Amino acid sequence: xxxxxxxxxxxxxxxxxxxxxxxxxxxxxxxxxxxxxxxxxxxxxxxxxxxxxxxxxxxxxxxxxxxxxxxxxxxxxxxxxxxxxxxxxxxxxxxxxxxxxxxxxxxxxxxxxxxxxxxxxxxxxxxxxxxxxxxxxxxxxxxxxxxxxxxxxxxxxxxxxxxxxxxxxxxxxxxxxxxxxxxxxxxxxxxxxxxxxxxxxxxxxxxxxxxxxxxxxxxxxxxxxxxxxxxxxxxxxxxxxxxxxxxxxxxxxxxxxxxxxxxxxxxxxxxxxxxxxxxxxxxxxxxxxxxxxxxxxxxxxxxxxxxxxxxxxxxxxxxxxxxxxxxxxxxxxxxxxxxxxxxxxxxxxxxxxxxxxxxxxxxxxxxxxxxxxxxxxxxxxxxxxxxxxxxxxxxxxxxxxxxxxxxxxxxxxxxxx
Amino acid sequence: xxxxxxxxxxxxxxxxxxxxxxxxxxxxxxxxxxxxxxxxxxxxxxxxxxxxxxxxxxxxxxxxxxxxxxxxxxxxxxxxxxxxxxxxxxxxxxxxxxxxxxxxxxxxxxxxxxxxxxxxxxxxxxxxxxxxxxxxxxxxxxxxxxxxxxxxxxxxxxxxxxxxxxxxxxxxxxxxxxxxxxxxxxxxxxxxxxxxxxxxxxxxxxxxxxxxxxxxxxxxxxxxxxxxxxxxxxxxxxxxxxxxxxxxxxxxxxxxxxxxxxxxxxxxxxxxxxxxxxxxxxxxxxxxxxxxxxxxxxxxxxxxxxxxxxxxxxxxxxxxxxxxxxxxxxxxxxxxxxxxxxxxxxxxxxxxxxxxxxxxxxxxxxxxxxxxxxxxxxxxxxxxxxxxxxxxxxxxxxxxxxxxxxxxxxxxxxxxxxxxxxxxxxxxxxxxxxxxxxxxxxxxxxxxxxxxxxxxxxxxxxxxxx
Numbered sequence: 016x017x018x019x020x021x022x023x024x025x026x027x028x029x030x031x032x033x034x035x036x037x038x039x040x041x042x043x044x045x046x047x048x049x050x051x052x053x054x055x056x057x058x059x060x061x062x063x064x065x066x067x068x069x070x071x072x073x074x075x076x077x078x079x080x081x082x083x084x085x086x087x088x089x090x091x092x093x094x095x096x097x098x099x100x101x102x103x104x105x106x107x108x109x110x111x112x113x114x115x116x117x118x119x120x121x122x123x124x125x126x127x128x129x130x131x132x133x134x135x136x137x138x139x140x141x142x143x144x145x146x147x148x149x150x151x152x153x154x155x156x157x158x159x160x161x162x163x164x165x166x167x168x169x170x171x172x173x174x175x176x177x178x179x180x181x182x183x184x185x186x187x188x189x190x191x192x193x194x195x196x197x198x199x200x201x202x203x204x205x206x207x208x209x210x211x212x213x214x215x216x217x218x219x220x221x222x223x224x225x226x227x228x229x230x231x232x233x234x235x236x237x238x239x240x241x242x243x244x245x246x247x248x249x250x251x252x253x254x255x256x257x258x259x260x261x262x263x264x265x266x267x268x269x270x271x272x273x274x275x276x277x278x279x280x281x282x283x284x285x286x287x288x289x290x291x292x293x294x295x296x297x298x299x300x301x302x303x304x305x306x307x308x309x310x311x312x313x314x315x316x317x318x319x320x321x322x323x324x325x326x327x328x329x330x331x332x333x334x335x336x337x338x339x340x341x342x343x344x345x346x347x348x349x350x351x352x353x354x355x356x357x358x359x360x361x362x363x364x365x366x367x368x369x370x371x372x373x374x375x376x377x378x379x380x381x382x383x384x385x386x387x388x389x390x391x392x393x394x395x396x397x398x399x400x401x402x403x404x405x406x407x408x409x410x411x412x413x414x415x416x417x418x419x420x421x422x423x424x425x426x427x428x429x430x431x432x
Numbered sequence: 433x434x435x436x437x438x439x440x441x442x443x444x445x446x447x448x449x450x451x452x453x454x455x456x457x458x459x460x461x462x463x464x465x466x467x468x469x470x471x472x473x474x475x476x477x478x479x480x481x482x483x484x485x486x487x488x489x490x491x492x493x494x495x496x497x498x499x500x501x502x503x504x505x506x507x508x509x510x511x512x513x514x515x516x517x518x519x520x521x522x523x524x525x526x527x528x529x530x531x532x533x534x535x536x537x538x539x540x541x542x543x544x545x546x547x548x549x550x551x552x553x554x555x556x557x558x559x560x561x562x563x564x565x566x567x568x569x570x571x572x573x574x575x576x577x578x579x580x581x582x583x584x585x586x587x588x589x590x591x592x593x594x595x596x597x598x599x600x601x602x603x604x605x606x607x608x609x610x611x612x613x614x615x616x617x618x619x620x621x622x623x624x625x626x627x628x629x630x631x632x633x634x635x636x637x638x639x640x641x642x643x644x645x646x647x648x649x650x651x652x653x654x655x656x657x658x659x660x661x662x663x664x665x666x667x668x669x670x671x672x673x674x675x676x677x678x679x680x681x682x683x684x685x686x687x688x689x690x691x692x693x694x695x696x697x698x699x700x701x702x703x704x705x706x707x708x709x710x711x712x713x714x715x716x717x718x719x720x721x722x723x724x725x726x727x728x729x730x731x732x733x734x735x736x737x738x739x740x741x742x743x744x745x746x747x748x749x750x751x752x753x754x755x756x757x758x759x760x761x762x763x764x765x766x767x768x769x770x771x772x773x774x775x776x777x778x779x780x781x782x783x784x785x786x787x788x789x790x791x792x793x794x795x796x797x798x799x800x801x802x803x804x805x806x807x808x809x810x811x812x813x814x815x816x817x818x819x820x821x822x823x824x825x826x827x828x829x830x831x832x833x834x835x836x837x838x839x840x841x842x843x844x845x846x847x848x849x850x851x852x853x854x855x856x857x858x859x860x861x862x863x864x865x866x867x868x869x870x871x872x873x874x875x876x877x878x879x880x881x882x883x884x885x886x887x888x889x890x891x892x893x894x895x896x897x898x
Contacts, residue, residue: 022615024871026614029621032446033450037447072478077433077439080439081437084439085886085889091886094882098883102837105836105840110836121836122834279887
């Protein structure tokens, strides 16, 4: 290579380097519309801040600028996706995708696994038998039994929406021994009230009942949950609502749930669908105010305002944590439903069987009122015929750096407090 | 500010390059360097920048006093004052709590610890400025009469916070008379990108494995394989982290016309521990050799004194890396091996092909286990897992820990620790077709680094269980 050519080549290299770096920076500062909120990350994104003496001396300006560049970077989510795909492809070099649909593989550096070679995702399986966990399950069973004993006039039921990672259907293929149904059976065997759970007997059940990209159940799963609950509370002969229509939103809406966002959108999302029902007339009250009805039958009204769905709650009518549903039926019973996000999808359907439903999500209740839900106080003030406990396994034991989530779901009473 | 940050990459670096080359005068170019270096330091240490400036002024004055005095005693007096001030400040900020801990332990006292944050890069710039004053005292370099030039040398941002330790004599002439060129700038950028890749793509990923192993509280239950993977990953992490920073510093230096000396030379292909320390953090080991070991008498003393000299130097080398016992043990560990090599082992190793590499690697890896462990218990547990447990090569730890995706980076790191990729790079970069290909490869490397940097801010909401 002659000297002149070499200089030109090097000059081009330098110019390209500088222009591309400065170009991106100037674009971010002067041309790009700042994105304020990330629905995927459920947080405010960082934006350029003003430089002043205080912000520079305490370092906030510097931190903010670095975070702004990262948060507002061009094609940020595409970049996240590229990195996730790189990680997954790298993993597949050593742990290839399996045709065995029971074989689970990790998706990058996340606690998320996926089923076989498909993008059905699932939380990591539970491996450990822990005496502390056992104690917590037994404690809850004992608390519920005591409540049932103290309020014999109220019928109480417990329904557990089983999740994929708490079954033993994946054990053999993955050569692991998880606790499987150990804790479910422990709970069932120690409860004095009727118990039922979502049955997942094989991979087809799992795929049927759960979303591909989220830890929640699908419309099909929540419908099965509803049917199970009705049978549990009213017996096999009670009529259940039958879906009137199966609606898909293939072209209009993609659902990308928590598994999708946590794995960096390796799997971008799934077609969204729902069932509609011939629901009774009902009203919803939150803090004494009537809420606009937002259920499977009315969901389509909001579709124009949604590009895509990132949160299960958006598609499943979560009003809050202390909600009253009143149906058109005056002659039916009153239900106190102690639930979590899984319950929200079932509540509109249960209106067919109750005149009133008090829906309490103890964690949300605590965050709203900064006090734990007290059963004695509530039952003294409200006329309740039935109580249904329906929440996922984590609320029996889970605790982390943000607090003891399970403890909020304990049965808090006046006696002993 | 870190080289491996988006602010540095997209704002600071391009802005300083453009600003620097807007001026043609050497004085203005040096002032641009000085201004941006102070800004670079103040970015992370807005207040400690004042400490550094004061230290520069004191050393500038004392070096001038040393140079204008003819009497050796007076020169020596000023030198001692300089050393006391520089090492005193380093000791105060870096070793106060360690000393309090030792005193409390020895005498059963309960002195409270001092609430001090360590000024970034103080170990590096203290050694740089000391080398200048000592060399002025020794007459090896001329005193710098222009305080701005001296400040430009000490604060020069490429090597300010993570080395290499650039001695004044290395850039004495280049400070006032250097020749920047298109070739140097482009080569500097290329070197910078390579260093950035080492840091972001290799070191940061190796850190994920190493941290998972070293920080795990259930370490004692770990297997043979996990302990070895953790130890090797940390050895790769620290090498690529440190050498990556050195590459970036050398590259940035080149962009502005400076030729810093190499700091790493493929240390993991060394044939002995002696050879390893000729290849690892060269600027530090040569600094201790020239400013501590030789003034102590080097090897021209009695054998016991020579052994003592080596142990002093290596204890100080260990302490330089950090104020805790494990660094002291790590330094003494190397001192011991170097003495054994000098007494008899080196001759045996020279004849034992391949085994010498293996021996060196093992000593180095064990050394880094000591270096990175938080307690003596952890070291013992680590070593017992590495030696006492039943050998197996079960990768389920990586699988269940979601770390399988890091295996390719581990392999890349092992290959990149040898001169293979460098040799390929050298052989193709000046060939017309491959030259463009090499530059394209570097841009892809830069793009991957940006992807990794941007991705690190992605923080999906932990709303996963409820």
